[in-house]
Amino acid sequence: MTTPTSPEWWRSAVIYQIYPRSFADANGDGLGDLPGITSRLESLSELGVDAIWLSPFMTSPQKDAGYDVADYCDVDPIFGTLDDFDTMTAQAHANNIRVIVDLVPNHSSDAHSWFQAALAAGPGSAERAHYMFRDGNGENGELPPNNWQSVFGGPAWTRTTNPDGTAGQWYLHLFDSSQPDFDWTNDEVRAMFRDVLRFWLDRGVDGFRVDVAHGMIKADGLPDYTPPAEGGSMGGTTPLGLEPGIDDFEDIDGGAPYWGQEGVHDIYRDWHRLLEEYEGDRVLCAEAWVDPLSKMAKWVRPDEMQQAFNFPYLETPWQASALRAVIDESLEAFSAVGAPSTWVLSNHDVVRHASRLALTAENPQGHGIGPKSPGQPIREVGLQRARAASALMLALPGGAYIYQGEELGLPEVIDLPDDARQDPTWFRTNGERYGRDGCRVPIPWEANAPAYGFNTTGAAWLPQPDDWAPYARDAQVGVDGSTLELYSSALRKRREHGLGLGSIEWIDGLGDDVIAFTNGAVSVIANAGSTDVQLPDSLAGAELILSSGAFDGSTLGADTTVWLRTA
Incomplete structure (x- = not known):
């Protein structure tokens, strides 16, 4: 395994995504937490991963699973404390595992102190200049400033109410109305995020996964934009609740005035210089839903970010010619800028590939699968394909991300009770789309323990299936032919044969x-x-x-x- 001092470790690293609320629960309240992560780090060391990436754990009202941040420099109490974070980071490093944290710079929560101050300060104030406040159109400002649509459906603008009860200005939110967009033309916003980066770097983190890394900068004048009729969530004509798919993106050149603007690259060049001040080769990984791959490669030029998720690869079907084409395109695009490709098959927003690869009907990204979904996967076929797909991915040169539980062969949980579902997608679509809960169910550790070892109380924020005992880690460790042993062997032999750098x-x-x-x-x-x-x-x-x-x-x-x- 590479060590925390290995140069450019990210070029071949295998990074394990932890969804904190579903990984391990130390206090038994049914929600995973940072002490729970610490308690299971030895297992990840045995698996052989080089780093962990933690989905959001910062202070948040949790209206969008933590992607609505109220305080960028503290831990949400549901996950623990800053001391818990420091303990976890130290223990990870003691196990030669790096720590990458999620950063959400496009928008904050409306509970953030800056936004609350902006509402109180009123039009024209320095406080409002931190966000995208604008006067409305129409005779009395009753119309939004432009026609932009939210990723979550409906207008991307919400009107404020003045202290005297009259209607006020509008603010931009490309996502939920509780997630106002920052104004990145404001130097104070840039300075604040430099402080955030330093706060976590000083605590020892090894890098950041940057949410919506193709956002932040909007075209001058905020011009109206009507995306193509076939556009999807990130193109701007979102059916309610959808998460993006790569097909949702038009060419960014001359496309949506809120995605892929050239100015985002100045931000990452600035952050790159800041990270270079720290020892240990810290990294930035882009969640940039940009098509084609040749344009995504802009995010990983030598003076910008180190990695960008390869979503076209994730969305490629289990079909030989399609896989060869996307691998060729990926290697060509990323090598042209001196960067490695970063492969991925599953994450917290997509149907687990042990089920997705066995679907027999169209399942648009973000819809999820449930009891009434057409084309139900055949579990045995899905697992066999998932094992084969993972073995293929882990032999490719570059970095790779694996999502918690895929090393156990976990399928998507399809039969969640309606009253247990919590994904906003389910509610926004009145149950027409199941959303992402099925890939977020707490993972199993011990076959015969309460909550399969997720905790000692048996509580779980999403119910675990009754038939998950065979997937538990203790039922697979040391068992020849198990999915866990396949992953462990693949990671070990990947290093031994230098496949990640080949x-x-x-x-x-x-x-x-x-x-x-x-x-x-x-x-x-x-x-x-x-x-x-x-x-x-x-x-x-x-x-x-x-x-x-x-x-x-x-x-x-x-x-x-x-x-x-x-x-």
């Missing part, structure tokens, strides 16, 4: 359903089809390094990936 050459001629390449002395062959494939003599009989499923040395079964040593 390069690939395609192997052709194995059939339309096969994607195959060499990475150094390792040949990686994935059968994404439904029938067995006979390997050529040049590969048959080679030393088996890793297999996602049964393999006899010459015949590669459907939905199976193998790593072979050929030199």
